Amino acid sequence: MSEKRQQVSRRQFLNYTLTGVGGFMAAGMLAPMVRFAIDPALQASSTGEFKAVEDVENITEEPTRVDWEIDQVDAWYESTVTKTAWVYKDENGDIVALSPICKHLGCMVTWAGNDDYPDQFYCPCHDGRYYKSGENVPNTPPPEGLDYYEYKIEDGTLLLGPTKPRGEA
Amino acid sequence: MLQKLYDWVDERVDITPLWRDIADHEVPEHVNPAHHFSAFVYCFGGLTFFVTVIQILSGMFLTMYYVPDIENAWRSVYYLQTEVAHGQIVRGMHHWGASVVIVMLFLHTLRVFFQGAYKKPRELNWMVGVLLFFIMLGLGLTGYLLPWDNKAYFATQVTLEIAEKVPFIGEATKTLLAGDPNIVGAQTLTRFFAIHVFFLPAALFALMAVHFILIRKQGISGPL
Numbered sequence A: 001m002s003e004k005r006q007q008v009s010r011r012q013f014l015n016y017t018l019t020g021v022g023g024f025m026a027a028g029m030l031a032p033m034v035r036f037a038i039d040p041a042l043q044a045s046s047t048g049e050f051k052a053v054e055d056v057e058n059i060t061e062e063p064t065r066v067d068w069e070i071d072q073v074d075a076w077y078e079s080t081v082t083k084t085a086w087v088y089k090d091e092n093g094d095i096v097a098l099s100p101i102c103k104h105l106g107c108m109v110t111w112a113g114n115d116d117y118p119d120q121f122y123c124p125c126h127d128g129r130y131y132k133s134g135e136n137v138p139n140t141p142p143p144e145g146l147d148y149y150e151y152k153i154e155d156g157t158l159l160l161g162p163t164k165p166r167g168e169a
Numbered sequence B: 001m002l003q004k005l006y007d008w009v010d011e012r013v014d015i016t017p018l019w020r021d022i023a024d025h026e027v028p029e030h031v032n033p034a035h036h037f038s039a040f041v042y043c044f045g046g047l048t049f050f051v052t053v054i055q056i057l058s059g060m061f062l063t064m065y066y067v068p069d070i071e072n073a074w075r076s077v078y079y080l081q082t083e084v085a086h087g088q089i090v091r092g093m094h095h096w097g098a099s100v101v102i103v104m105l106f107l108h109t110l111r112v113f114f115q116g117a118y119k120k121p122r123e124l125n126w127m128v129g130v131l132l133f134f135i136m137l138g139l140g141l142t143g144y145l146l147p148w149d150n151k152a153y154f155a156t157q158v159t160l161e162i163a164e165k166v167p168f169i170g171e172a173t174k175t176l177l178a179g180d181p182n183i184v185g186a187q188t189l190t191r192f193f194a195i196h197v198f199f200l201p202a203a204l205f206a207l208m209a210v211h212f213i214l215i216r217k218q219g220i221s222g223p224l
Ligand code: HEM
Pocket: B052, B055, B056, B057, B058, B059, B060, B062, B063, B066, B077, B091, B094, B095, B097, B098, B101, B136, B139, B140, B141, B142, B143, B144, B145, B146, B147, B196, B197, B201
């Protein structure tokens, strides 16, 4: 055989075909499993519905905690979980509904939760603080202000929906 | 790129002899189906291994969704099969693979038996093979309970009653397996789960290692 016809040796040819067939089989085996495993990352997260939480006339200028229940479907497990918001009317009489979840690392904030700061939200985990508006107090751990709840008012009742970060508000 | 990476490691730790010792040896003519087509019977051992790999991989992935709890086991299987992408395929691989692996194992055993490949010096490996067979039956048995549906429940009920029939130690065996003298329930499921995904696979790996080391050491049996 001449040099030219030796471009692909028998050994190389067998190597390529075996690697190809083996790779094909491995991919066929692993593809469904990998897709199966990453499914939670690809599932659309349920956009929370709006729930009635309080009569608007009961809401004052003082942030007040309201709790309500939603039905949560967690894969095969269904339960009711309690959601919480801090709600008040601002100086224009508009509703403000803030998420209690600290923007530092996710603990729960409380209005006037620290006696030293009676007109701020306070997070006990690492002394994070927020003004009444929900803006974070500079030089405390939280990097940004508390999330807002989207809200609707129907027949004098306040309905709260999903939360939105400040950047998008 | 890959070659460079390989060379980098090889230069430092000399891995070439390691994999050559495992992978680089001649296939004798009498076991090569390209020479004698009837040599395909030598493939059954490898096919058993292949299906076992599928079982292990698909089992690992199923465990991402499955819960061994009587309230939720059935629901978690239903969920992974109907709601999770490719759930039906992954569960199907494990479900059908469990039967296919037994068929392959049986064909492999038949080949060894009819060729007399178990004879001296390979008696030990025959015994290891028999143990592997039992492990595999155990995996099928304990896995069968896990979906916690009616079929699973009553199959296990029957199994436990069979175990109970063993003279003297029967009742103790049944209680140990079921976790309770009278109830087939919460503790049965958790025990079967632990046996299915930890104890038996560990035994399986150890025995497979011995099986393969012995084959490598003794070589494949000669032509008939
Ligand atoms: C050669 C080894 C194995 C065999 C023969 C085997 C056999 C079985 C069988 C017969 C079932 C019932 C399937 C059904 O009814 O659909 C099952 C279920 C299951 N197995 Fe295995 N199995 C093996 C290895 C493994 C391993 C290594 C794991 C995990 C690390 C595992 C995890 C599971 C799980 C989570 C289930 C319940 C999900 C379901 O029922 O589909 N299996 N197995």
